[in-house]
């Protein structure tokens with residue numbers, strides 16, 4: 001079965017075609033980063049309006065790329081939450097009306113389920129069970145994943161998400177939006193050992209995280225340096241490197257503890273921060289020593305995209321978790337939605 005999937009939960013419009021037998025056929029993506037950059041963050045109303053503008057052309061494009069017609073599509077998937085209410089409603093209403101007009105089932109998908117199953121689009125594909133480290137702009141969670149739809153929360157952030165910590169620190173350093181890639185780039189010119197920042201909750205004996213204190217520590221260092229006339233380009237690069245290292249060290253340590261506590265040997269990393277090079281290298285190094293395996297989504301599928309939504313729906317269909325005959329076309333979105341509640 002071919003599934004057409006829509007992602008519109010935040011600032012990326014993604015459309016994809018995934019076949020339950022042949023895998024990913026094609027995906028198209030429009031990022032609104034340039035539009036929101038002027039405001040230093042996502043403006044929800046602008047995001048919704050841009051999704052409206054992009055979704056139909058991207059759908060035409062993805063069908064062309066896969067040399068497929070709407071008549072060959074067997075089901076339509078969309079992100080139903082969590083995310084920005086208005087943005088979610090664009091994808092949900094387009095998917096549901098298209099499904100209604102074509103007499104197809106529509107499948108609502110949890111955005112984080114899309115992220116955490118997306119490493120299964122890569123080769124080698126991680127087998128179940130595994131521990132998932134979900135690190136996006138809004139979430140930092142460790143989950144035990146026993147199968148599609150079987151998720152147990154092991155730990156999560158008590159305040160800021162890892163991506164948020166990157167974004168907020170980047171803002172303090174005067175870097176553009178989104179902050180993660182910008183901070184990582186600046187960190188390449190810095191020395192992470194010159195400034196020591198706290199590793200929040202590193203020794204807390206739980207699998208929870210806390211990143212909100214980090215931005216305060218960075219702000220204090222920056223203000224001190226400014227007062228002493230030392231806040232030059234090198235100091236800012238050192239601070240970026242120290243921030244990146246502090247976040248990465250906590251993520252790596254907690255992920256390793258999660259594997260230890262569950263006795264599992266596979267770690268899957270998903271979400272935008274999964275694109276971070278230092279995180280990828282550090283996890284591979286640390287887990288390699290423990291003879292555990294680490295899996296990442298393909299780099300272009302780390303941040304939000306339609307492929308992960310269509311793919312999550314495909315895996316649900318394959319396991320018989322979707323009632324294809326009983327799907328109506330009324331719909332709702334869930335701006336807040338616990339993955340463990342699935």
Ligand code: KG4
Pocket residue numbers: 010135136137138139162163164166167178179180181184271272273274275276277302303304
């Ligand atoms: O998963 P995602 O695309 O969107 C959400 O669902 O939130 O994640 C976006 C987050 C942002 O906070 C962004 O700064 C961060 O991922 N990010 C990175 C990198 N690329 C994206 N953080 C650190 N290093 C990167 N290379």
Ligand code: ZN
Pocket residue numbers: 111115136137271272303304
């Ligand atoms: Zn996301």
